[in-house]
Amino acid sequence: MARKAKEIVVNPRLCKGCHICIAVCPHSVLKQTERVDNRGFFLPEVENLDACTVCHRCEMHCPDFAIKVIERK
Numbered sequence: 001m002a003r004k005a006k007e008i009v010v011n012p013r014l015c016k017g018c019h020i021c022i023a024v025c026p027h028s029v030l031k032q033t034e035r036v037d038n039r040g041f042f043l044p045e046v047e048n049l050d051a052c053t054v055c056h057r058c059e060m061h062c063p064d065f066a067i068k069v070i071e072r073k
């Protein structure tokens, strides 16, 4: 059975809005938010959780350990 994500969590204190996670995701799960945070960053948000295959590519490429993918069991 295909792996599915239960939740993708972005830590707003660690994330600096570089969007590497968006670029490396093969299934366009993430997108940039419309809202700027109080540091002037546009953080990523989940657009299509069902498309996530829990490959962990976004986690592995994030330079700030700011994103975590939790698998649905």
Ligand code: SF4
Pocket: 010, 014, 015, 016, 017, 018, 019, 020, 021, 022, 043, 044, 061, 062, 063, 064, 065, 066, 067
């Ligand atoms: S790669 Fe990490 S720091 Fe960059 S936008 Fe994604 S979660 Fe934030």
Ligand code: SF4
Pocket: 005, 008, 024, 025, 026, 027, 028, 029, 030, 051, 052, 053, 054, 055, 056, 057, 058, 059, 069
């Ligand atoms: S785990 Fe893989 S499919 Fe899911 S959001 Fe991250 S890069 Fe995309």
